[in-house]
Amino acid sequence: MEYIVTEIIKIIKESDTAIVRETKLLQLFIRLFTEALACALETMDTELVEQYKKQGYQIERRDRRTIQGLFGTVTYLRRRIRKEGPRAKGFYPLDTQLGLKKYQRYTALFRKRVAEVATGSVYRTTADVINRLTLTSISHQTVGNIIKQVGRGYADWEQSQQHKVLVGETAPSQLTVLCIEGDGLLIKGQGAKQQEIHRIQISEGITRCGTRTTLVHPHYFASMDHRKLVAQVTAYLQHKYDLAHVVVVSNSDGGRGYGKDVFGSLVIGCQQHEHVLDRYHVNRKLKERLYFTEPALQDEIRQTLREYQWEPLQVLLDTAESQAETPEEIVHVQKLRQYVARNWISLAPLKLRKIPVSASGIGTCESNHRIYSYRMKKQGRHGSRTGGTAMVKVITAIRNKELDQAFVGWASGFTAPVSRTFRGTMRRVMRKIPFQTHVGVHHGCIRNTGPASSAIGKLAKSFSTPAFL
Structure with a gap:
């Protein structure tokens, strides 16, 4: 010391x-x-x-x-x-x-911190941050390798959890309404290729805190492979919830891989399944098809869709068709009519379906894309499929707060259980x-056999008197 x-x-x-x-x-x-x-x-x-x-x-x-x-x-x-x-x-x-x-x-902690920083910045910035805040020195290539290792490890842990779900026996939680949303996010791959991040999120409704709403017990899934994603979500739902007593409300834009039939396959055996077409995408489709009509007519069509009135809607579409001046515009109206007819059941408002869930509980999947899009699409970024998959897994692990569990749960992971031999x-x-015994400060003195005014007496007095500086 x-x-x-x-x-x-x-x-x-x-x-x-x-x-x-x-x-x-x-x-x-x-x-x-x-x-x-x-x-x-x-x-x-x-x-x-x-x-x-x-x-x-x-x-x-x-x-x-x-x-x-x-x-x-x-x-x-x-x-x-x-x-x-x-x-x-x-x-x-x-x-x-x-x-x-x-x-x-x-x-393990070093890898975890590097992965967390890398989900919000590029690899070079991550390496620079780590090198500045610690006495270590790593390169951006090392950051990329760590991301791939952590992402691959979390994917293996997810697979092991899915296997436990399929073979384990646990009591599913009782719930009334379950909200499921799904959507895809396109990102740039290497060269001219494009890759798609497939996402599905599950929640048990919303809770309000003032003017803000928060999802109740949300869980997020993301993968580059749609088939694996569907299998993972199916296993999670069958393990987590007793679907026989649950009303499921699904929401999507109706794109490929996110139709009503796909969500129906996820919740086989549920009490009731209601699919809702995302209102934002419906309005965008309406605006794209009727770009040549008056804005007032578009507002009337939107209002009719919200009120779920079939006959008035057909009349308004006839009016839009009469305003078409070219064959191309007529085709746009016809395609919109087919789109509405094909998805009419999914366009019904929730309040007309008598489902005990607020409309604010769905429609958040688009906004939850940000954590992925800001990291993987900003500034024209692109990457390989392996690196993109690893980054998607790490971001999902952090979002679900499962990264610590994954580190602990990996087979032959970074930390071993303390054995009896190790404790001994x-x-x-x-x-x-x-053990060292500390006796404190040693005190000494000068022995004086003469008067205090002598030279020895004055010296002994000077050592015994404390001097404050």
């Missing part, structure tokens, strides 16, 4: 500016911590190897390993052991106990730390 205090005082005195002072202090603290951590790891490795020796293992060699985390870079020595035999394989007890994979250089090792290590 005296050495550390001395070093701190020396840095404070010799630093010219506050920035230099704080930088040197941070370097000192990290160096002391990493050295102490390396010493602790090597001590635990010694204790673990001693336990394995009792089981017949022998030390094969001693290798150096470097691990990089937010706390700095730690380099330590650990032993590789093995048993005699034709099929015996060597391993590192300390790495196995800590859950460190082969060739793994970065800790820690207790033995703690007992080996020498």
Whole structure:
């Protein structure tokens, strides 16, 4: 402790500016911590190897390993052991106990923080942020590799959870109304190719806080593969809810892969399924087809659709057709008429269907695209399918607040459970730390056998009298 205090005082005195002072202090603290951590790891490795020796293992060699985390870079020595035999394989007890994979250089928390920062900025900016805020140094290529590893790991964890859902037995929650929405988001791929992010979100309605509304228990799904997405959502719904007592309200723009039949396949066995065509896309379709008509006529058609009146709507469409001046405009009116007829049941307002759910509980899928579009479409960005899939998975994991669970739940993950052997090792290590008795400050005095006015008496008085500066 005296050495550390001395070093701190020396840095404070010799630093010219506050920035230099704080930088040197941070370097000192990290160096002391990493050295102490390396010493602790090597001590635990010694204790673990001693336990394995009792089981017949022998030390094969001693290798150096470097691990990089937010706390700095730690380099330590650990032993590789093995048993005699034709099929015996060597391993590192300390790495196995800590859950460190082969060739793994970065800790779990470091990867998690890099992934979180990378979902809001490009890889170069992420690397620059990490390098400035920590004493580590990574490149933007390393950031991309970390994103791919974390995204792939979360996808595997999702797959394992889906398998547990299909084979497990859990009590589904009781619910009255369930809202499901889906939509696709096009992004740029490599070259002239386009890729589509398929998204489905599930909620149990809305709750109001003043003028703002919030989804109740939302859960988000996203993938580049529509078939896998449908299978994942189906397994989640069958596991989470007792659909036999649930009224499901689905909402979409009616595009490919998001029709009423697709949502019906997700909620097979539900009490009632009502599909609603998204009002925003209906109005946009109306504006695109009737661009040549008067705005007042378009407003009347919208009002008629909101009131769900078939006959007045046909009259208004006839009026729009009479205003067409070219064959192309007539075709637009006919296509709009077919569109309305094809989706007439899905255009019915919820208040006419007598469903206990507010219209504000649906229609939020478009706004929830932003977290993906801002990161993956802004400034003309594009990427590979592998990198795009990984980024989609990481963003979804953060949105669902499942990234921590995924890190813990990965098979052979970054953290291993604390075994009984490891606990015993820690207790033995703690007992080996020498205990030092501190007696406090030593007090001395000058013995004076003469008068206090003598030279020796004055010197003894000067040492016994405290001097306040």
